[in-house]
Amino acid sequence: MTGQSQGPGPEVLMQFLFALRSRGVTDKAVLTAMEAVDRGRFVKGIFAERAYEDLPLPIACGQTISQPSVVGLMTQALQVTPRDKVLEVGTGSGYQAAILARLARRVYTVDRFPQLARAAQALFAELGVPNIITMTADGSCGLPDQAPFDRILVTAAAEDPPPQLLAQLKPGGIMILPVGQSDTVQTLIRVHKLDHGYEYEEIRPVRFVPLLEGLAKDG
Template identity: 65%
Template sequence: MTFDAEARMRLLFALRSNGITDERVLNAMEKIDRARFVRGVFQPRAYDDTPLPIECGQTISQPSVVGMMTQALDVRPRDKVLEIGCGSGYQAAILSQLARRVYTLERYKPLARSAQTTLQQLDISNVTVLAADGAVGLPEQAPFDRILVTAAAEDVPPALLAQLRIGGIMVVPVGQSDHVQTLLKVTRTEAGPDYTTLGEVRFVPLVEGMGDG
């Protein structure tokens, strides 16, 4: 077994140890090589269960947090998913293994271009990467079956909630950007949103508008 294979096996063990038990999620995370989404000096740490810096001052999320969020999203094979905060494209690649179609928005154009290139190199064809303001969402493609927000909002964004179909699920970190945030699972019902608390996380803030670059 090569070092990479051993490191990837350790990562899968860490995922299971952190409560990721959905076999579909585990299979998706085993299939998608995180090292393809990490650059430069941080690439040797690609299989560590830790967040890592990427371009534009952003981060690629900790794999166990990616797994927890993906598991909570409960994506079905026919679902249309919206991701807010594409970053390196790692989370979108995992979602691509579970959903029919993924739209992912990134406010930094260089990140969007890089993510698109990586996804194309991996022959992932059901993900659309858009350089766009994630706080606005993608109303022209709404409603979505699932929405995943990988940046922290001060509250559940009403614009995004409005783009979630009745019965749909949103997973979003909520709280002040300089503190630990609460990860919420929001199910939109006829009577209004239903909230489930999933745990504490730390994400970059959800910022309106486009980023420089």
């Protein structure tokens, strides 16, 4: 089919994985998952030829697909196990959710853009990924009906970890999210939920779109 990724060749894949390792993605399970998920299937149009570069790329609705090394570092920091139920806030292209689905028991992914949620859901079906549930929802509120979650990953920046999401994390659970008051100064943090309170750890500087409340108009 014209315009559909046939997957990277062996040399391109080797360069792709080398770039991940050189930027700190060393977890074997995460690297295996990222090797198995063809990023080219999640990048459309004129940017498809750059799918295997370590770059963020534009997608529909003014959003982006994160650069692979950041996806890898976030996934690695999340410490997903095969028994985990994961919530992803910000489906975007679906690339991150597809990687999480190879590591977790079940992934719930939500996006405020109906167009993105529909496209991702169709692609998951096409790729035969059975353990992702895709929904259009206000991600800042999480999914109370499906809580609690073992892991939560947020792919948009908030000023502080949203209390609604913290409340939906199991004791012992982990949440990864970017925080910052502008789109130029953000820090990726890991939140461990303890029996009494939370433990916060800074991971690295990042740049993400802002976490917005409410649903977007369907385009």
